[in-house]
Structure formats: structure tokens, C-alpha cells
Amino acid sequence: MNQELLKLDQVSKTFRNDKGHAIQAVKEVSFRVMRGHSIGIVGESGCGKSTLARLITGLTPLDAGEILLEGNRICGLSGKAQRQVYRQIQMVFQDPYSAISPRMPVGTFLTEGLVHFGMISRKEAGKEAERLLQMVDLEPQLSQRLPHQLSGGQLQRVVIARAISIHPKLVILDEATSALDVSVQEQILELLVRLQKEYALTYLFIGHDLAVVRSITEEILVMKNGAIVEKLPAKTLVRDAREDYTKQLLSAVFSVREFQEP
Amino acid sequence: MAILELEHVSVSYDGQRHAVDDVSFSVEEGEIISLVGESGSGKSTLLHCMQGLLPKSAAARGKITLFGENMLELSEDRRRRMRGEQVAMIFQDTGRYMNPIARVGKQFTGYLKLHLDKSREELLELERQMLEKVHLYDVDRVLHSYPFELSGGMRQRVGIAIALSLHPRLLLADEPTSALDVTVQAQVVKELVQLCREECATIILVTHNMGVAAHISDKIGVMQNGKLVEWGSARDVIRHPQEAYTKSLLSAIVELDDEQFLCR
Ligand SMILES: Nc1ncnc2c1ncn2[C@@H]1O[C@H](COP(=O)(O)OP(=O)(O)OP(=O)(O)O)[C@@H](O)[C@H]1O
Ligand SMILES: Nc1ncnc2c1ncn2[C@@H]1O[C@H](COP(=O)(O)OP(=O)(O)OP(=O)(O)O)[C@@H](O)[C@H]1O
Ligand SMILES: [Mg+2]
Ligand SMILES: [Mg+2]
Numbered sequence: 001m002n003q004e005l006l007k008l009d010q011v012s013k014t015f016r017n018d019k020g021h022a023i024q025a026v027k028e029v030s031f032r033v034m035r036g037h038s039i040g041i042v043g044e045s046g047c048g049k050s051t052l053a054r055l056i057t058g059l060t061p062l063d064a065g066e067i068l069l070e071g072n073r074i075c076g077l078s079g080k081a082q083r084q085v086y087r088q089i090q091m092v093f094q095d096p097y098s099a100i101s102p103r104m105p106v107g108t109f110l111t112e113g114l115v116h117f118g119m120i121s122r123k124e125a126g127k128e129a130e131r132l133l134q135m136v137d138l139e140p141q142l143s144q145r146l147p148h149q150l151s152g153g154q155l156q157r158v159v160i161a162r163a164i165s166i167h168p169k170l171v172i173l174d175e176a177t178s179a180l181d182v183s184v185q186e187q188i189l190e191l192l193v194r195l196q197k198e199y200a201l202t203y204l205f206i207g208h209d210l211a212v213v214r215s216i217t218e219e220i221l222v223m224k225n226g227a228i229v230e231k232l233p234a235k236t237l238v239r240d241a242r243e244d245y246t247k248q249l250l251s252a253v254f255s256v257r258e259f260q261e262p
Numbered sequence: 263m264a265i266l267e268l269e270h271v272s273v274s275y276d277g278q279r280h281a282v283d284d285v286s287f288s289v290e291e292g293e294i295i296s297l298v299g300e301s302g303s304g305k306s307t308l309l310h311c312m313q314g315l316l317p318k319s320a321a322a323r324g325k326i327t328l329f330g331e332n333m334l335e336l337s338e339d340r341r342r343r344m345r346g347e348q349v350a351m352i353f354q355d356t357g358r359y360m361n362p363i364a365r366v367g368k369q370f371t372g373y374l375k376l377h378l379d380k381s382r383e384e385l386l387e388l389e390r391q392m393l394e395k396v397h398l399y400d401v402d403r404v405l406h407s408y409p410f411e412l413s414g415g416m417r418q419r420v421g422i423a424i425a426l427s428l429h430p431r432l433l434l435a436d437e438p439t440s441a442l443d444v445t446v447q448a449q450v451v452k453e454l455v456q457l458c459r460e461e462c463a464t465i466i467l468v469t470h471n472m473g474v475a476a477h478i479s480d481k482i483g484v485m486q487n488g489k490l491v492e493w494g495s496a497r498d499v500i501r502h503p504q505e506a507y508t509k510s511l512l513s514a515i516v517e518l519d520d521e522q523f524l525c526r
Pocket of ligand 4: 151152307436
């Protein structure tokens with residue numbers, strides 16, 4: 001179990017637009033995650049969390065640095081080698097509608113990967129889609145629908161189910177539970193933890209709700225302006241936070257409790 | 263005075279099951295209402311039909327009276343004219359409602375031009391002001407960007423800035439802060455409340471954040487399975503929830519002082 005699954009070494013990315021504006025979205029980021037562990041990434045809007053996730057999944061090419069999966073470089077691969085590696089990394093996007101083709105029925109979307117990688121036959125796909133829907137507490141009938149015919153939270157759950165269905169080694173969840181109401185969120189978090197134990201999954205959990213991120217990770221990285229400014233153990237987060245931004249995050253929470261207790 | 267009244271509103275997408283099922287309530291001018299509830303319970307559907315934005319395949323019954331107009335029977339033309347200054351909407355997934363191949367500035371100007379008779383410079387100034395209100399300070403870059411070049415939270419804030427820019431009398435906001443970290447979320451929420459207090463605007467906010475709902479709203483409605491199962495003052499709903507579902511919502515909240523760790 002005590003193996004390093006993912007390692008980032010001095011990873012950087014700058015975007016340039018046609019006016020010559022340069023945005024350094026990710027700055028010399030280094031960290032490592034052990035297999036079966038979860039790491040959280042928090043930080044203000046626009047600080048580079050999603051960009052970092054896209055760099056790890058190879059969707060965005062990096063400018064400098066290295067990314068290693070189980071000790072092997074995964075940046076700059078192509079063809080078959082690339083497909084092999086990226087099968088091991090699944091990502092749940094912040095905006096679920098962008099992850100799924102608007103004309104693909106939900107059921108097909110759910111099982112496409114499983115069929116492609118030969119994990120199930122095409123004949124089994126229908127049943128498997130229904131099983132996956134039930135796993136995230138959705139009705140099997142939804143498999144016939146198109147993405148825009150689902151509510152935001154329903155689609156989010158479909159995307160999560162697909163990502164974990166092929167048992168990748170690493171799952172990147174980008175604000176994956178932000179669109180869910182608290183009771184569904186709780187179920188999904190519990191499901192994630194259960195599957196993690198079952199399949200030794202490793203999670204990179206991006207979020208903005210510290211309380212939620214903290215509940216399913218061991219360690220939290222705080223990003224600001226593209227760089228990691230603080231690494232904190234989830235357990236002692238509140239006590240150990242040093243950075244101003246982290247403290248602001250901790251203090252700006254809208255508490256329900258204070259309303260409940262007169 | 264009630265500016266919005268829903269009477270026995272039902273919506274069905276497939277002719278069989280009701281996504282919204284016999285919902286009635288009324289909203290006074292200047293109130294902030296939060297709608298909370300289960301994923302798939304019909305919150306977005308309800309907001310869309312208040313503004314006449316349901317897809318053609320959907321069938322709505324009942325009566326929705328907004329500023330004296332029956333929204334379910336209104337002509338498309340009248341409805342379009344109400345949008346903007348009278349009613350504005352912040353969508354749950356701003357990205358999907360923006361044009362992916364037009365720059366943000368162009369889309370913003372396009373929206374303002376429909377309603378305001380102002381020079382380019384004046385419009386640009388208004389755009390800057392609004393973007394700063396939602397804490398987007400890199401204004402030139404934001405206006406010059408295509409939607410995909412912005413982060414999720416930045417796109418969401420652009421949507422909020424656009425919706426607020428014409429000072430709508432009724433703002434329908436669908437999860438406007440769900441992609442925002444708490445520091446920005448607090449600012450945006452303040453901005454919404456200020457709009458409401460200063461200009462006597464009315465806000466209907468769909469949120470799954472019970473904390474936000476508790477802090478800013480006058481009334482809270484709880485939806486489950488298309489039905490409005492609970493409706494009352496924010497205080498009552500939070501302190502003395504009647505429905506089992508509301509109670510479960512409240513107990514599922516994770517807060518920072520909890521010692522809740524799922525992973526160990
Ligand atoms: N394709 C792109 N082209 C140009 N700039 C980009 C691109 N993608 C991201 N950026 C910029 O990089 C910065 C970081 O964006 P990113 O999406 O990584 O932020 P984030 O931390 O995920 O924020 P949020 O919490 O709002 O989702 C932002 O300033 C954004 O505008
Ligand atoms: N275009 C559509 N066609 C068919 N069914 C739809 C369509 N849009 C929504 N639905 C269904 O209607 C129900 C209500 O959806 P709605 O989007 O209003 O939920 P919601 O309360 O906003 O949920 P969430 O919190 O997940 O966004 C859901 O069961 C959904 O699957
Ligand atoms: Mg993001
Ligand atoms: Mg919705």
C-alpha cells in the first residue's frame with residue numbers, strides 16, 4: 001500500500017492570449033500522493049486548481065516540470081502509451097455538461113469506457129448502465145435520457161459513476177460534489193470512500209468547501225495564484241493553518257449551527 | 263404586495279411524471295426566498311417556468327402571475343421584453359448558456375444594448391463596475407476572454423455580473439455561488455443582499471447551501487420530488503423543521519467544527 005502513485009515535480013503552465021497577456025496559471029507545483037490516499041486541493045476561484053487537474057490528465061500540455069505515475073513519466077506521451085496511461089486516470093469535471101456529448105444518451109456515456117476497454121461486452125452494457133445509475137442513487141430509466149434532460153446534480157452523479165466504473169488508479173474530482181444538495185453529497189462521499197477501500201483508488205479532490213474536502217482527505221494543499229502556499233493535515237487543519245488565505249477560508253463559512261442554537 | 267404568485271403549478275417533461283407537482287406560494291416585493299431540496303426535485307424547473315424558459319417538450323399547468331402578467335400564457339415577445347430589467351436569471355451552469363465562440367465582453371455588451379441606450383464607453387464602464395462587484399479585478403482580460411479561458415468560478419461570476427447589471431426587480435438565481443470558494447461566496451452573497459435592500463429587488467435563490475439560505479433569506483421553501491414540502495420563515499424552517507426531509511437536510515451538513523472524517 002505504501003507506494004507513491006502520483007508525483008508532480010516543479011510543474012508550471014502559462015496561458016497567453018492574442019493580446020500578449022500571460023497568465024501563469026500553475027507555478028512550480030510539486031507534491032506526491034500515495035496509493036489509496038486522498039489529497040485535497042482548495043483555493044480561491046481562478047487560482048489554478050482545474051488547470052492543475054487538466055495537466056495531470058494530459059488534457060493540457062505543461063510548460064515545465066514532470067508528472068510521474070507509479071514512477072513513470074506521463075507527460076509528452078503519445079499514441080498507445082498515452083491511452084494506456086490515461087486509462088488509469090479519470091477526471092470528473094467541474095462542469096458536467098462539458099464532459100458529455102449533448103447527443104449521447106446517458107446509458108451509452110456510462111458504459112462507453114467499459115466496453116472500449118473490453119471490461120464488459122456490448123450486450124452487457126444496458127444492465128451495467130442501470131447498475132451504475134443505482135450505485136449513485138439514480139433511477140435506471142434515466143439511462144435513455146440525454147444529458148440536458150437531467151438536473152445538474154443528476155448529471156454530476158452520472159459523471160462520477162462513469163469515472164469510477166473502470167477502476168482507474170487515480171480519480172480527480174473537480175468540484176464534483178459542489179452541485180449536490182447536502183444529503184446526496186453525503187451519500188456520494190460515502191460511496192467514494194467505500195469504493196476507495198474496495199479498489200485502492202487514489203483521489204485528488206478539488207473543492208472549495210473546506211469542511212467537505214477535509215472529511216474525505218488526509219492532506220490538504222492550499223493554492224494561491226498558481227502556487228501551493230500551504231500543506232496541511234486534514235485532521236488538524238483548523239489548528240495548524242498559518243496562511244492568511246487559509247484562515248479567511250476558515251472564517252467565511254456560513255454556519256447553520258449558529259442559527260439553530262438560539 | 264405580492265409580485266409573484268404561483269397557484270397549483272405543475273410541470274411535466276414526459277407527459278407522465280411531474281417534475282414540479284402542484285406548487286403554490288406567493289412572494290412579496292423585496293423578499294429574499296431560498297429554495298432548497300434534493301437533487302432532481304424540480305428547483306431549476308420551477309425557476310425556468312417562472313420566466314417562461316421551459317423547453318417546448320415540457321407542459322406546465324396552473325397559474326404564475328408575475329408583475330400582473332400570467333407567465334404561462336404570455337406571448338414570447340412580451341416575455342422577452344420582461345427579461346433583463348424586470349426579471350433576470352443566473353443559471354446553474356452559466357457556461358452552457360454562454361456563447362462559446364464569442365468573447366465575454368461582446369456578450370455582455372450585447373445584453374446591455376438590448377435594454378440601454380448608451381454609448382460604447384458608457385456600456386464598458388458599466389461592465390467594469392459590475393465585474394468588480396463580483397470580485398473580478400482583471401477586468402480587461404476577462405472581457406477579452408472566451409468563456410473557456412475563464413475558470414469555473416470566474417464564469418459563474420460573469421453570469422452574476424450580467425444578471426445584476428440591469429438592476430432587475432426580480433432576480434432568479436440558480437445555485438449562483440456553488441462554484442465559488444467561501445471568501446468570494448460571502449462577497450457575492452452580500453452583493454445580492456445589497457441589491458435587494460437598496461433597490462427593493464426580490465430574489466429567489468436556489469441553493470443547496472443551507473448556511474447561505476439561513477443567513478440571507480426571509481423565507482425558505484424545501485422541495486422534494488417536485489413538491490414544496492415545507493415553506494416558512496427562514497428562522498422557523500431552520501430551527502423547527504416540520505418535515506423529516508428538512509431535518510435530514512439539516513443533519514447532513516458538515517461543518518468545520520465537526521469531527522467528521524469519512525476516510526478513516
Ligand atoms: N484555456 C485557457 N486559456 C487562457 N487562460 C486560461 C485557460 N484556462 C484557464 N485559464 C486561466 O488560468 C487561471 C486558472 O484557472 P483555473 O480554471 O485553473 O482556476 P480554478 O482554481 O479551477 O478556479 P475555480 O475555483 O473558479 O474553478 C484563470 O485565471 C483562468 O482564466
Ligand atoms: N429537459 C428535460 N427532459 C426530461 N426530464 C427533465 C428535463 N429537465 C429536467 N428533467 C427532470 O425533471 C426533474 C427535476 O429537474 P430539475 O433540474 O428541476 O431539478 P433540480 O431540483 O434543479 O435538481 P439539481 O439540484 O440536481 O439541479 C429531474 O428528475 C430531471 O431529471
Ligand atoms: Mg476550477
Ligand atoms: Mg438544478
